[in-house]
Amino acid sequence: MKKKTLAALLIGTLLAGTLGGCATGGGNGGAADGAFTVAYLNSGDSDVFDKLKKDTFNDLVKDDTSIAVVNSEANMDPQKQLNQVDDAIMQEVDAIVIVPIDYSGITPGVKAANEAGIPVICLGIESEGGDYTFVGCQNRDAGVMQADYMAEVLPDGAKVLYLSGTPGLYHSVERHDGFYDTMAEKRPDVEILGEMTGEYTRDKAQKVVEDWCQSYPEFDAIVCANDQMALGAVEALKAANRLEGVLVAGVDATDDAMNKIKDGEMAISIRQSADALAQNCYETLQKMQKGEDPGDRVIVDFEPVTADNVADYLG
Numbered sequence: 001m002k003k004k005t006l007a008a009l010l011i012g013t014l015l016a017g018t019l020g021g022c023a024t025g026g027g028n029g030g031a032a033d034g035a036f037t038v039a040y041l042n043s044g045d046s047d048v049f050d051k052l053k054k055d056t057f058n059d060l061v062k063d064d065t066s067i068a069v070v071n072s073e074a075n076m077d078p079q080k081q082l083n084q085v086d087d088a089i090m091q092e093v094d095a096i097v098i099v100p101i102d103y104s105g106i107t108p109g110v111k112a113a114n115e116a117g118i119p120v121i122c123l124g125i126e127s128e129g130g131d132y133t134f135v136g137c138q139n140r141d142a143g144v145m146q147a148d149y150m151a152e153v154l155p156d157g158a159k160v161l162y163l164s165g166t167p168g169l170y171h172s173v174e175r176h177d178g179f180y181d182t183m184a185e186k187r188p189d190v191e192i193l194g195e196m197t198g199e200y201t202r203d204k205a206q207k208v209v210e211d212w213c214q215s216y217p218e219f220d221a222i223v224c225a226n227d228q229m230a231l232g233a234v235e236a237l238k239a240a241n242r243l244e245g246v247l248v249a250g251v252d253a254t255d256d257a258m259n260k261i262k263d264g265e266m267a268i269s270i271r272q273s274a275d276a277l278a279q280n281c282y283e284t285l286q287k288m289q290k291g292e293d294p295g296d297r298v299i300v301d302f303e304p305v306t307a308d309n310v311a312d313y314l315g
Contacts, residue, residue: 035065035066035067035068036066036067036068036094036095036285036288036289037067037068037069037070037091037093037094037095038061038067038068038069038070038093038094038095038096038097038285039069039070039072039084039087039088039091039093039095039096039097040054040057040058040069040070040071040072040097041072041073041074041081041084041085041088041096041097041098041099042054042071042072042073042074042099043073043074043076043081043099043100043101043125044073044074044075044076044077044101045073045075046075046076047076047200048227048228048252048254049226049227049252049254049272049274050099050124052254052274053099053123053124053274053277053278054071054073054099056274056275056277056278057069057097057278057281057282058071059278060278060279060282061282066289067285067289070088070091070093072084074101076101077101078101078102078105078106081098081100081101081105081106081109082105082106082108082109085098085106085109085110085112085113086109086112088113088118089112089113089116089118092116092118093118094118094119094288094289095118095119095120095121095285095288095289096113096118096119096120096121097120097121097123097281097285098110098120098121098122098123098127098132099122099123099124099125100122100124100125100126100127101125101169102125102168102169102170103125103126103127103128103169103170103171104128104129104170106122106125106127106128107127107128107129107130109130110122110127110129110130110131110132111129111130113130114130114131119132119133119288119294120132120133121133121134121135121281121284121285121294122134122135122136123135123136123277123281124136124137124272124277125139125170125171126170128170132296133284133294133295133296133297133298134296134297134298135277135280135281135284135298135300136272136277136298136299136300137272137277137299137300137301137302138174138299138302139170139171139174139175139178140174140175140177140178141178141270141301141302142174142175142178142225142251142270142272142302143174143175143176143177143178143179143180143181143182143225144178144179144181144182145270145302145304146175146178146179146223146249146251146268146270147178147179147180147181147182147183147186147187148182148186148304149249149267149268149304149306150183150187150190150221150223150247150249151182151183151186151187151190153247153267154187154190154220154221154247155220156189157189157190157191158187158189158190158191158220158221159190159191159193159216159218159219159220159221160183160190160191160192160193160219160220160221160222160223161192161193161194161195161209161212161216161219161221161222161223162176162179162180162192162194162195162222162223162224163195163196163197163198163205163208163209163222163223163224163225163229163230163233164176164195164196164197164198164225165197165198165199165200165225165226165229166197166199166200167197171225172197172225175225175251176225179223180192193216193219194212194215194216196208196212198224198225198228198229198232198233200225200226200228200229201228201229201232202228202229202231202232202235203232204229204232205224205228205229205230205231205232205233205236206232206233206235206236207232207236208232208236209222209232209233209236209237210236210239210240212236213236213237213240213242219246220245220246220247221246221247221248221249221267222237222246222247222248222249223249224248224249224250224251225251226250226251226252227250227251227252227253227254227256227257227269228250228254229250230248230249230250230257230260230266230269231250231256231257231260233248234248234260234265234266238265243265247267247268248260248265248266248267249266249267249268249269249270250266250268250269250270251269251270251272252269252270252271252272253269253270253271253272253303253305253313254269255314257269258305258310258313258314259314261305261306261307261310262307262310262311262314264307267306267307268304268305268306269304269305270302270303270304270305271302271303271304271305271313272300272302273300273303276300277300280298280300284298
């Protein structure tokens with residue numbers, strides 16, 4: 001990859017450009033000349049967990065004068081994210097970190113960066129094609145862990161509802177299939193009453209569960225593909241006076257979700273550590289900065305969080 005010296009003028013150009021981001025990194029408010037520039041392309045700051053990853057990463061690099069980070073976010077618009085990849089390539093950054101909105105949709109951007117000789121990290125979500133280093137968890141494992149827990153605690157002949165993520169997204173499919181396949185194997189007696197998408201949002205999930213409370217006189221669990229939907233489900237169940245006896249599961253182990261677990265309002269969340277993801281992303285960039293091969297995959301394990309261990313993580 002072509003190396004270059006970056007002066008403050010380039011940072012200013014990036015700030016003014018269509019990346020629409022802000023530069024961080026380097027003590028005293030800026031990066032030194034010759035800094036290793038990184039475009040961090042977030043899926044959307046409206047996604048609580050992805051925003052947490054971005055903030056955690058920026059906190060890690062803020063005192064590193066050898067790295068300058070230009071942040072942008074695509075507001076969950078795949079085409080906007082591809083445009084931001086193009087902008088980063090045009091600015092000749094040294095590396096691109098992408099939190100993909102869509103597994104297949106980001107592929108043209110990864111391939112374009114490959115052609116420009118710019119190394120890519122896909123953080124949290126993989127790309128269907130192109131060359132990149134994946135830093136993240138295996139999304140299927142989240143669904144498997146949810147099913148492992150439910151298989152242990154649900155009564156015979158239990159009835160379950162499933163709140164899926166945004167349709168068509170790779171991680172939505174992986175979490176869904178991990179749960180369904182494992183439940184079918186371990187607890188074929190459990191009935192999946194229904195499934196709808198909450199589109200990974202609290203408000204949408206709350207509305208869906210409000211309707212379910214009207215449609216289904218009895219169910220034992222609501223399994224959700226992320227915590228925001230689980231939190232929406234809890235609010236709908238409480239409003240309908242249906243929370244008692246219903247197990248609610250999520251993914252991400254956000255602070256809000258873990259507090260619900262502590263209070264007995266959620267049963268489980270599958271933890272992705274924003275700290276671990278950000279740290280591994282930073283360490284991978286440091287290898288790229290040194291010209292070392294970071295490898296194709298850096299896997300961060302999911303961890304189930306329940307009432308038994310939630311205090312360890314909330315601390």
